[in-house]
Amino acid sequence: MPRDARATKERLLWAGARLFARDGVDAARTRDIVALAGQGNDSAITYHFGSRRGLLEAILRAGVERMEPVRAAALETLEAGDLRGVVGAIVGPIADELLSEDGRDFLRIVVQVAGQAGVRTHSVPLVIQGTAIARQLEMLEEICRGFLPEELALERISVFIAFLTAALADRSGREDSLLGHETFVADLVEMLTAALDAPAIGSRSPAGPYRVKTSPRGGAVR
Incomplete structure (x- = not known):
């Protein structure tokens, strides 16, 4: 060109x-x-x-590519079954977008399209196909499906994406943050890990509310 x-x-x-x-x-x-x-x-x-849509996809792809080297390196050290480790590997690079003006713009855009992540339907967006973030999300699903029914695992991951992108977009526009960047990211990882690992809701009892089923590790059993 x-x-x-x-x-x-x-x-x-x-x-x-x-x-x-x-x-x-x-x-x-x-x-x-x-x-x-x-x-x-x-x-x-x-x-x-x-097209205008093509411009949007190019902007999103540029952000994904910016994070790709760090994500690819993390894949080499992640252990199967390590929920907190995978959550941290997903959160860290995108949270670091907060550290630049271009990155903050990217975060304010990502939150607008987070609902198109395709987790519930297993339809991977074109802009992340074949990337390290796509593999990290696959690992997250594999872990969650190990202790949750599939539909609940997919729902939680969808909410995980919505929560993560909303929290980052919110922080990108704030000047009254109480936490430093590293503390904020560490706390975000802990919150998201706990949310994914929360006890599953069992079938509704005819006599009352949903029953919680838990395993010895704090996760759910089917």
Whole structure:
């Protein structure tokens, strides 16, 4: 790609991320993205990315690729069955996006599309197919299905993603945080691990509320 075209594409990526984060993925105006990128033609997005959706996917892919080296390295040391270790490996790299302006924009975008993660339907989003984060999520499912019924395991992982992305997006825009970054991340890992490992709800009793079934390790039994 010629240098000028590459520079234009990078400016559109930056402008798209800034306005998708600030105004919302659906509400940000294409003309404003193009203008912020210093372009005079609204077709610039179509030319470089195929569509507005293509621009969004390119922004998400750039964020995933930014975290990929750390995630790939973590895969080499993760142990099967280590719930806290896998949660920490998932949380750490995306939480570190809080440390840069581009990363904070990325987090404000991710929370808007977190519901499209496809966990409940086993449909891996195109932007993470074949990546280390996809493998980490597979490991998380394998662990959770070891002590939870499949439908409950998938539901918890979906909520895990929603909680994680919402917590990071919230912190990305706050100036009154009580915890330093490392403490915040460590606490987030502990909370999410505990949520995934909580006792499962059993079948409803005809006479009252749901019964909790637990195993000796604090997880659920079928």
